[in-house]
Amino acid sequence: MVVKAYGAYAADKPLEPIDIERRAVGAQDVQIAIAYCGVCHSDLHQVRSEWGGTRYPCVPGHEIVGHVTAIGSEVSRFKVGDTVGVGCMVDSCQHCSPCDEGLEQYCANGFVATYNGPTQHAPGHTLGGYAQSIVVRDKFVLKISHPAEQLAAVAPLLCAGITTYSPLRHWNAGPGKKVGIVGIGGLGHMGVKLASAMGAHVVAFTTSESKRQDALDLGADEVIISRDSAQMAAHANSFDFILNTVAASHNLDAFTSLLKRDGTMCLVGVPEHPHPSPNVGVLIFGRKSIAGSLIGGIAETQEMLDFCAEKGITAEVEMIPMQDIESAYDRMQKSDVKYRFVIDNATLANS
Template sequence: MEAKAYAVHSPTDQFAPFSFERRDPNPNDVVIAIRYCGVCHSDLHTARGEWPGTRYPCVPGHEIVGEVTAVGDAVTRFSQGDLVGVGCMVDSCLSCASCREGLEQYCERFFTGTYNGPTQEGGDNTYGGYSDTIVVREEFVLRVGHDADRLAAVAPLLCAGITTWSPLRHWNVGPGKKVGVVGIGGLGHMGLKLAKALGAHVVAFTTSPSKIEDARALGADEVVVSRNEEEMKAHSGSFDFILNTVAAPHDLNPFAALLKRDGAMTLVGAPPSPHPSPDVGNLIFKRRSIAGSLIGGIAETQEMLDFCAAHSIVSDIEMITMQYIEPAYERMLRSDVKYRFVIDMASMRGAG
């Protein structure tokens, strides 16, 4: 079936209308008319060739919300008209130890990305959500329980939401825990909302005093300006868990020093160059740990969506048209968005 999209054909190209063929649905496939697609920093890095391995033409987009228009004969969980989501994965081997444990993001054969494939069988490139339709196997489709008028703000939950939810759940964030969130951007703002809803005492860390009120509005119980040594020192050795969302190289030592014995700091931002090496003594004398986390499995992504629907949690967004994607990328580079752009795919109609 023909799909309309916006694509880039090289790292220096601008986005332009692009038509291609989606596969005809297999028996276990779900066909989705895309209503909204979030814009992630990963989209920019991939489209502009800043990460290795981009395959052109490139159609990014892995924060997808839409409506089921058709299902294969073997599909049992979805029907025409259902509101659904698709995140960062559209397939995995489903047979390795990680997949069998519901952790498809750590598939030992590597999961198939929603865009910039390759597919599990044949190695074909995949095209993402900057398009009007997508075909996805049932196992990687997620049910959306939010009201229809909030669907646009649900879209970023499929990446920013699950990227922060997965470590919060893995490290047992909840009542009685003191939790820090470093950075108040697309990921950080969701980390604040989710940690607060999970019942933790939440402290936001920012380099910008101008973001203090924003952080409080997002759920922070306290806000620390991380460049202020006295404010940092006041929290020394007091955190159970710190979620570090910053995607730029920075000194991890001041944050590690804030952890209790056995506390953990998890990194979810992927900087373009390594962080300076942390002080090992800062870790071994308190049995502290620095860890990493990558999105989440399908089961925990569904858990996150259900939790967000029950607690009326969505992302803070700015809606754009598909034709505005280049200015949106430039604004993302300047951190000029609160906190996620979402494309209204109705703007694709008549786009070529």
């Protein structure tokens, strides 16, 4: 099936209207008409090959919300008309230890990304959610139970939501825990919302005084201006867990020194240039840890969506037509969005 999409033919070319071919619906497949697709910073990195290895044409998009339009003969979990989502993965080997444990994001043989991943179908790599529809293996399709009027704001949960939820759950954020969230952007604003909903005492770190009230409005109990050494020093050795969402190179010691003994700081942003080497003494003398986390498995992503539906949690979004994607990328690079762009995929009909 040929559908309209937006993609780029080279790293130095803008995203433009293109026609792409979606595979026929197989026995275990679900066909989805895409209503909304979130815009992730990794979309920009990939389409401009800033991480290298991008295959072209590149059609980004891995924060997908839509409705089922067809199912394969062996599909029982979904029916036509269901509201569903697709995140960062559309397949994995399904037979390694991580896959067996429901941790497909750590598949020993490499999960298949929603776009730019290897596939036997034309053009030889996956094409993402900046398109009218998509066909996905049923095991990688998620049920969405939020009300219809919230669906655009649900889309970023498929990446920004699970990227922050998974480490918060893994390190047991909850009542009695002091949790820091570094950075109040697309990821960080979800981290604040989720940690607050889990019952933790949430402290937001930002470099900008102008974001103080925003962070409080999102659910933070306290806000620290990280450039203020006195504010930082006042919280030394007091955090159980810090979720660091900043994807720019910075001094990690400023935050590890705030951890309690046995505390952990988890990184979820990949900087263009490496962080300065941390002070090992800070870690050794407090048995502190610096860790990392990658999105979440399918079961945990479903858990996150159900948790957010129960708690009424969505992302803070700005809707754009597909035709404004290049200007959205420019604004995203300047952090000029609160807090996530979401594409109205119905506008692709005008391409």
